[in-house]
Amino acid sequence: MTTTTPLPDVLALDEQAQDLLFREARTANAFTDEPVSDEQLAAIYDLVRWGPTAMNSQPLRVVLLRSEEARARLLPHLAEGNRAKTAQAPVVAVLAMDLDFHEELPRVFPHAAGLRDRLDADEDARRSTALLNAGLQVGYAILGIRAAGLAAGPMTGLDAHAVTREFFPDGRHQVLAVVNIGHPAEDAWMERLPRLPFEDAVTLL
Amino acid sequence: MTTTTPLPDVLALDEQAQDLLFREARTANAFTDEPVSDEQLAAIYDLVRWGPTAMNSQPLRVVLLRSEEARARLLPHLAEGNRAKTAQAPVVAVLAMDLDFHEELPRVFPHAAGLRDRLDADEDARRSTALLNAGLQVGYAILGIRAAGLAAGPMTGLDAHAVTREFFPDGRHQVLAVVNIGHPAEDAWMERLPRLPFEDAVTLL
Numbered sequence: 001m002t003t004t005t006p007l008p009d010v011l012a013l014d015e016q017a018q019d020l021l022f023r024e025a026r027t028a029n030a031f032t033d034e035p036v037s038d039e040q041l042a043a044i045y046d047l048v049r050w051g052p053t054a055m056n057s058q059p060l061r062v063v064l065l066r067s068e069e070a071r072a073r074l075l076p077h078l079a080e081g082n083r084a085k086t087a088q089a090p091v092v093a094v095l096a097m098d099l100d101f102h103e104e105l106p107r108v109f110p111h112a113a114g115l116r117d118r119l120d121a122d123e124d125a126r127r128s129t130a131l132l133n134a135g136l137q138v139g140y141a142i143l144g145i146r147a148a149g150l151a152a153g154p155m156t157g158l159d160a161h162a163v164t165r166e167f168f169p170d171g172r173h174q175v176l177a178v179v180n181i182g183h184p185a186e187d188a189w190m191e192r193l194p195r196l197p198f199e200d201a202v203t204l205l
Numbered sequence: 206m207t208t209t210t211p212l213p214d215v216l217a218l219d220e221q222a223q224d225l226l227f228r229e230a231r232t233a234n235a236f237t238d239e240p241v242s243d244e245q246l247a248a249i250y251d252l253v254r255w256g257p258t259a260m261n262s263q264p265l266r267v268v269l270l271r272s273e274e275a276r277a278r279l280l281p282h283l284a285e286g287n288r289a290k291t292a293q294a295p296v297v298a299v300l301a302m303d304l305d306f307h308e309e310l311p312r313v314f315p316h317a318a319g320l321r322d323r324l325d326a327d328e329d330a331r332r333s334t335a336l337l338n339a340g341l342q343v344g345y346a347i348l349g350i351r352a353a354g355l356a357a358g359p360m361t362g363l364d365a366h367a368v369t370r371e372f373f374p375d376g377r378h379q380v381l382a383v384v385n386i387g388h389p390a391e392d393a394w395m396e397r398l399p400r401l402p403f404e405d406a407v408t409l410l
Contacts, residue, residue: 010248012354017222022255022345038409043215045407049400050227052347054361054382056398062407070410108399132361132381135340136347140227142257143348149217156259156337167410176337177259193261194313195254202250202267204243205275205372 021143026189028151029085031182036090040148041181048144051137056109059101059130060137063167065092073166074178079157082178089153089180094163095141096173097134099126131176138177145181151188153180226348231394233356234290236387241295245353246386253349256342261314264306264335265342268372270297278371279383284362287383294358294385299368300346301378302339304331336381343382350386356393358385 011018019025041064053059065071071092075083086092102119109115119126138154145152155178164175216223224230246269258264270276276297280288291297307324314320324331343359350357360383369380 010242010244011252011352013222013225013252013352014219017218018252018352020218021348022252025255027257037215039215041407041409042403045403047216047218047223047227049403049406050230051344052232052357052359054359056400058401058406060406064407064409067410104401104405108401129361131336132340132343135337136344138337139256139341139344140348142341143226143345147216147218147223152257154257154259156334195261196263196309196313198247198250198254200309201254201263201265202246202269204246204269205272 020149021146025146026151026184026192028153028180028182028184028188029190030185030188031085031089031151031153031180032185034090034183036150036181040150041091044141044144044148047147048137048140051140053133053136054129055105055112055115057101057129057133058104058108058137059097059099060134060141061096061098061168061173062141063094063096065094066090074163077159077162077166078155078178082155082157085153086155086178086180090182091180093141093179093181094167094175095134095138095177095179096164096168096175097130098173099123099130100172101130102126134176138179142179145179150181151184155179225354226351230351231356231389231397233358233385233387233389233393234395235390235393236290236294236356236358236385237390239295239388241355241386245355246296249346249349249353252352253342253345256345258338258341259334260310260317260320262306262334262338263309263313263342264302264304265339265346266301266303266373266378267346268299268301270299271295279368282364282367282371283360283383287360287362290358291360291383291385295387296385298346298384298386299372299380300339300343300382300384301369301373301380302335303378304328304335305377306335307331339381343384347384350384355386356389360384
């Protein structure tokens with residue numbers, strides 16, 4: 001089995017959507033002045049919130065920065081190479097996991113009696129569940145931004161502890177990534193980097 | 206800002222694709238006999254491998270189980286409630302992170318000289334990078350399975366250490382989840398569980 005030529009008609013998702021979400025979408029490093037509306041942000045959330053998570057745990061929490069004041073609180077904590085583009089992006093999303101996601105389980109996973117209490121006594125289990133599932137949700141969010149016809153610029157080059165203290169100071173959250181959101185400027189991306197071929201990442205038994 | 210009615214025309218992705226990937230897609234708990242082809246599996250990988258990861262790290266590794274023999278090695282390590290559906294699914298994907306993903310960086314992130322060596326000396330950094338980014342890739346994979354018109358049945362109810370020893374015995378991998386892949390049977394899902402409304406997960410500053 002090789003991966004040379006994708007066979008678009010094997011997939012149910014049409015080729016244009018494949019390109020929009022995966023094949024032509026790129027991590028943007030520069031943005032135009034064109035704004036991103038509150039309606040776009042709400043529509044992205046409305047779409048991606050349906051992505052599945054273990055125990056319907058949904059541990060991702062988001063702070064969206066639009067104002068200059070809010071953004072100024074973030075910039076000093078980013079790796080220097082990430083500052084200019086983040087100052088320029090119309091909206092910046094700070095993505096964190098909620099380690100106390102279990103408090104919502106009686107509402108979002110109501111049939112599992114006692115699960116909230118079991119997790120309340122097991123912070124390690126909460127942490128590993130939150131990390132994996134918030135990771136899934138970061139993936140959904142990146143594709144959701146692209147689904148809105150916008151470019152996403154995800155970054156982990158930042159002082160995550162400092163950003164957590166700044167935007168999630170309650171001690172129950174941990175920042176995982178920051179994602180710039182906007183319309184890509186010309187020359188918004190680097191050369192496309194290679195992906196692992198099927199045979200280097202997948203084994204069929 | 207509320208989330209009552211999605212506004213499909215706010216997104217670039219057409220409504221049918223939104224439904225296919227997010228809104229109507231469901232975690233399947235029962236599968237028909239209809240097979241999943243190698244071509245479908247290759248096309249899914251070919252699509253989702255373009256999803257972005259930090260440093261283009263791509264730490265996800267996959268073992269696809271199709272044969273009875275391979276599946277028999279997995280089933281005893283699953284939570285009892287996950288066994289029958291996993292025995293029935295045409296293909297089962299075992300998803301793991303490669304803690305030595307940095308060995309590929311000279312090939313997939315060639316401009317960052319010295320990064321492989323810096324990460325080689327920092328297992329904690331490798332572990333947290335692998336966990337977050339393999340999480341993103343699990344999210345991409347679930348959506349990619351749906352993009353093929355198939356149902357995904359992701360599970361974390363398993364003895365991950367035992368499954369790691371069985372399918373990734375080299376000590377450098379760690380299993381994160383197992384995903385059943387196939388065509389959903391009738392009554393393949395439970396009642397849809399509620400998602401957090403925008404205002405409970407997102408803050409706009």
